[in-house]
Amino acid sequence: MFFFNLSGAEFVALLSAVSSFVLLLYLLDRSRRKLRVATLRFWQDSTVAVQRQRRRRIQQPWSLLLQLIASCLLLLAIAQLRLGSPERSWRDHVLLVDASAWMGARNASNRLLMEEAKALAVQYVRALPSSDRVMVVRADALATPLTGFESRKPVLEAAINQLQPGVGALNLAQNLEFAAQAMRLEGKRAGEIAYAGPGRLTADGLRDLPPTPRNLRVLWVPAHVENIGIRKLSARRATTDSELWQLYLTARNYGQRRKEAPLIVSFGGAPVASRLLALAPQSEADFTFEFRTRAAGWLEARLQANDSFPRDDSATVELPAARTLRVTVYSPEPELLRPLLAAHRRLTADFRRPNDDRSNESADLLIFDRCRPLTTPKGSSLWIEPPRASSPIPVRTERREITLRWRNDQLLAAGLRSEDTKLESTQVFAAAESDIPIAEVEGGPAIVARNGPPKIVVMGFHPLRSALRYQLVTPLLFANILQWMAPEAFQRIEIQATSIGLIRIPLLADHEPERISVVSEGQTSVPFTLRDRTLRFFSGAPGIVRVNLGDREVVQALSLPEVGEAQWEPPKQVMRGLARVSGGENYWRETWHWLALVAAFILVVEWMLFGRGSSRQLAANLLRFPWRRSRFTAQRKAS
Amino acid sequence: MPAPLLDREFLERLERLTIHWTKSFAGLVGGHNTSRFAGAGQEFLDHRHFHHGDDFRAINWRAYMRLEKLFLKMFQIEPRVPVRILIDTSSSMTTGAGTEKFDFARKLAGALSYVGLVRLEAIQLQTFAETLKESLSCGGGRHRFAPAAEFLSGLKPGGNTRFFSVAREFAQAYPQRGILILISDFLGEDECERPLRYLADCGHELLLLHVWAEEDRTPPWSGELEVEDIETGATLQLSFEEDARRLYTERFDAYARGLRELAIHKGGRYLGFSSRTSVEEAVFGPLSQIQAVY
Numbered sequence: 022m023f024f025f026n027l028s029g030a031e032f033v034a035l036l037s038a039v040s041s042f043v044l045l046l047y048l049l050d051r052s053r054r055k056l057r058v059a060t061l062r063f064w065q066d067s068t069v070a071v072q073r074q075r076r077r078r079i080q081q082p083w084s085l086l087l088q089l090i091a092s093c094l095l096l097l098a099i100a101q102l103r104l105g106s107p108e109r110s111w112r113d114h115v116l117l118v119d120a121s122a123w124m125g126a127r128n129a130s131n132r133l134l135m136e137e138a139k140a141l142a143v144q145y146v147r148a149l150p151s152s153d154r155v156m157v158v159r160a161d162a163l164a165t166p167l168t169g170f171e172s173r174k175p176v177l178e179a180a181i182n183q184l185q186p187g188v189g190a191l192n193l194a195q196n197l198e199f200a201a202q203a204m205r206l207e208g209k210r211a212g213e214i215a216y217a218g219p220g221r222l223t224a225d226g227l228r229d230l231p232p233t234p235r236n237l238r239v240l241w242v243p244a245h246v247e248n249i250g251i252r253k254l255s256a257r258r259a260t261t262d263s264e265l266w267q268l269y270l271t272a273r274n275y276g277q278r279r280k281e282a283p284l285i286v287s288f289g290g291a292p293v294a295s296r297l298l299a300l301a302p303q304s305e306a307d308f309t310f311e312f313r314t315r316a317a318g319w320l321e322a323r324l325q326a327n328d329s330f331p332r333d334d335s336a337t338v339e340l341p342a343a344r345t346l347r348v349t350v351y352s353p354e355p356e357l358l359r360p361l362l363a364a365h366r367r368l369t370a371d372f373r374r375p376n377d378d379r380s381n382e383s384a385d386l387l388i389f390d391r392c393r394p395l396t397t398p399k400g401s402s403l404w405i406e407p408p409r410a411s412s413p414i415p416v417r418t419e420r421r422e423i424t425l426r427w428r429n430d431q432l433l434a435a436g437l438r439s440e441d442t443k444l445e446s447t448q449v450f451a452a453a454e455s456d457i458p459i460a461e462v463e464g465g466p467a468i469v470a471r472n473g474p475p476k477i478v479v480m481g482f483h484p485l486r487s488a489l490r491y492q493l494v495t496p497l498l499f500a501n502i503l504q505w506m507a508p509e510a511f512q513r514i515e516i517q518a519t520s521i522g523l524i525r526i527p528l529l530a531d532h533e534p535e536r537i538s539v540v541s542e543g544q545t546s547v548p549f550t551l552r553d554r555t556l557r558f559f560s561g562a563p564g565i566v567r568v569n570l571g572d573r574e575v576v577q578a579l580s581l582p583e584v585g586e587a588q589w590e591p592p593k594q595v596m597r598g599l600a601r602v603s604g605g606e607n608y609w610r611e612t613w614h615w616l617a618l619v620a621a622f623i624l625v626v627e628w629m630l631f632g633r634g635s636s637r638q639l640a641a642n643l644l645r646f647p648w649r650r651s652r653f654t655a656q657r658k659a660s
Numbered sequence: 661m662p663a664p665l666l667d668r669e670f671l672e673r674l675e676r677l678t679i680h681w682t683k684s685f686a687g688l689v690g691g692h693n694t695s696r697f698a699g700a701g702q703e704f705l706d707h708r709h710f711h712h713g714d715d716f717r718a719i720n721w722r723a724y725m726r727l728e729k730l731f732l733k734m735f736q737i738e739p740r741v742p743v744r745i746l747i748d749t750s751s752s753m754t755t756g757a758g759t760e761k762f763d764f765a766r767k768l769a770g771a772l773s774y775v776g777l778v779r780l781e782a783i784q785l786q787t788f789a790e791t792l793k794e795s796l797s798c799g800g801g802r803h804r805f806a807p808a809a810e811f812l813s814g815l816k817p818g819g820n821t822r823f824f825s826v827a828r829e830f831a832q833a834y835p836q837r838g839i840l841i842l843i844s845d846f847l848g849e850d851e852c853e854r855p856l857r858y859l860a861d862c863g864h865e866l867l868l869l870h871v872w873a874e875e876d877r878t879p880p881w882s883g884e885l886e887v888e889d890i891e892t893g894a895t896l897q898l899s900f901e902e903d904a905r906r907l908y909t910e911r912f913d914a915y916a917r918g919l920r921e922l923a924i925h926k927g928g929r930y931l932g933f934s935s936r937t938s939v940e941e942a943v944f945g946p947l948s949q950i951q952a953v954y
Binding site: 053054055056057058060061062065162529575 | 725752753755845847848874875876879881883884885886887888889890891892894895896898900908912915
């Protein structure tokens with residue numbers, strides 16, 4: 022027996038207050054009433070005056086007793102007295118409803134697995150005792166609580182019914198941990214952790230699964246689904262041909278039977294490749310394609326599988342247009358630089374005489390070979406042996422017969438090696454502190470870069486007219502400078518359509534973390550880790566994430582659903598189904614309505630017996646005390 | 661405009677009634693009772709011998725011419741029997757619901773006045789409390805009822821009731837015997853039996869009309885009470901329950917019986933009315949049954 026609404030102390034305090042109030046009302050009601058009458062003659066004859074000190078004595082103890090009993094019963098009803106154990110008054114449960122991508126599949130009866138799971142979850146909620154509290158959690162790659170611990174079943178059912186399949190795979194370990202933690206932190210009396218779903222996990226998720234909690238109940242959704250789908254689509258430009266795209270596609274057969282399905286790859290709506298995929302059960306295979314284009318457009322790979330889970334039958338990526346770096350060279354000897362600039366496919370060079378019209382320049386980069394521009398260039402520019410008076414970085418002096426040293430500590434001079442190179446003559450620049458020295462001689466830098474905008478590189482000597490002409494360091498020097506001045510033109514782009522969740526990108530070499538950036542569509546940084554030449558980050562929502570590795574950019578189009586390839590089998594000791602859930606019964610018996618009825622009955626009886634009116638006579642006859650009868654008899658005799 | 665004391669229909673019904681009394685009053689007439697005494701009047705009664713000092717105008721000269729003896733013509737006297745209506749205006753008449761007890765009393769007085777006026781009786785309306793208060797004499801027909809109604813309507817209750825002083829003053833003020841209609845609750849500082857007996861011994865025929873409010877006879881209250889006499893201000897604290905109420909009513913009824921016995925013993929009549937009784941019902945009911953008016 023316990024109170025639901027009040028504590029024992031509160032009940033006693035309230036009962037005392039109400040009893041005092043009733044007693045006060047009772048005494049006030051029975052206090053002496055003042056009346057004006059025509060004569061006192063008959064009053065004196067028929068009654069005996071009472072003393073003032075007896076004024077507050079209780080005249081109708083039965084009435085007071087009945088009122089107090091009724092008040093007590095009403096208070097008990099308000100306190101919601103329950104017969105049973107307070108320790109088992111309610112329990113808190115966490116209901117994990119699987120909303121992973123796999124829940125969008127249809128079963129043999131052409132019904133979504135999500136609907137099956139929701140129906141089971143609703144049945145579970147309805148089967149619980151009315152006072153039990155349930156937290157509904159959307160379980161996919163993350164655990165997202167949809168409600169707090171809530172006992173109102175309409176609220177819980179509304180939360181369950183709004184669930185839709187997501188795009189991630191189920192991370193059961195994380196969801197179970199969340200449920201246990203929620204129950205530990207917020208739940209008062211631990212109940213069950215109920216999981217409604219088919220238990221489709223990733224291989225990693227199955228491997229990392231912790232020991233099953235003892236209070237786990239599984240509402241099993243049978244899912245015998247035959248499915249073949251795309252797991253990954255990757256596109257990258259060929260290193261030898263900037264117009265050639267190489268496509269890598271990974272497909273998997275999730276079913277139990279060998280399956281064949283035609284794959285059609287189209288670009289901008291036009292088919293560019295097709296193949297018949299044949300996959301053994303529970304197997305995965307990679308396929309490669311190639312096609313050539315310079316234009317930008319959408320590339321779509323579509324599997325015509327006609328299976329129960331169509332969401333992974335197509336993948337789409339956006340391919341950018343091939344970009345070239347336009348270079349305008351003003352040189353009196355174009356033949357010196359022509360072979361060097363013609364060596365790279367992403368670079369187009371326009372050679373002009375130093376005195377040519379420069380009004381319609383639209384180049385990405387200007388090279389001034391031993392000449393000066395008529396107007397200061399607004400874009401990036403490379404100056405080779407500029408005239409002393411018009412050099413963008415002041416020339417301090419000129420040196421002859423001097424040895425050149427490379428500043429390999431600078432990024433621009435990375436990889437530049439040469440044996441003691443002696444220059445016949447070179448300009449030495451008065452570089453500012455923020456300028457980047459690439460090569461220097463005694464007395465100062467001979468090649469200086471100034472970070473813009475605009476970016477400027479000044480060479481105090483002409484590499485192709487010096488001792489460096491036939492050395493490997495010369496094209497490397499130009500490559501470094503061009504890549505520094507227009508990095509986007511030389512960056513390799515790799516585009517992947519993959520699923521959300523944990524993304525792994527293998528790195529070709531060790532990268533410095535500060536040179537790597539991972540940003541989402543909204544230009545917000547995404548946390549990542551680097552370990553074992555692998556970059557890892559997690560994305561819980563569909564979208565595009567760009568990973569900039571310096572010389573390489575990987576665009577992750579997170580559009581494919583993440584489908585678990587492993588099937589979790591619950592241990593035998595785990596509770597299953599709804600059979601053992603108590604059928605909506607409470608752990609106690611409510612008594613408040615009976616208490617209220619009895620109190621009302623007592624009040625009615627009290628009113629009939631002692632209320633003002635004709636019932637007064639009945640009360641006098643029924644409940645007259647013997648001592649009062651004798652008092653009236655004595656009064657009569659006295660009168 | 662205030663409501664009339666009695667409505668017209670009721671007054672029309674009253675016109676066929678007459679106030680009756682049982683006593684004979686020497687030398688007085690009124691109502692339907694013929695006087696047995698001779699005196700100044702219109703109707704011839706008898707002859708007698710002339711005596712010294714008789715009125716010459718009453719000598720029958722025709723008989724003297726024929727018989728040469730002086731005979732005196734005697735006529736039936738026609739003095740009216742005074743109908744005096746005493747109305748209690750003490751504070752005790754205001755108890756009950758509103759002023760229904762006092763209203764009943766003056767309406768009853770008005771009805772009896774009208775009956776008397778229609779029969780050409782001499783009506784004396786006299787109020788009293790500690791002593792006799794204002795009064796109004798009226799007679800000579802129904803058209804004289806308006807002043808009487810106005811008089812009754814203007815009465816204001818107040819003061820204590822002292823029957824001894826009232827009886828004494830009444831006996832002095834109205835030595836001529838007559839019918840005395842006393843409308844009162846007969847509740848006052850002192851007892852009323854002896855003053856009433858005194859008035860009856862003075863030769864008045866008593867018609868006691870006892871008016872009480874329901875709460876005067878059966879108090880509806882119960883529990884702890886502090887009752888105050890409205891006239892004297894005396895208080896009494898008591899515990900009043902059903903037994904006491906029954907005892908109270910018995911005492912009241914015993915008091916009313918005492919009044920009745922006194923009236924009958926003195927040749928008068930008694931009637932008791934609850935103030936909730938309508939005046940019409942009282943006049944055409946109990947008053948007619950005891951042949952006070954019919």
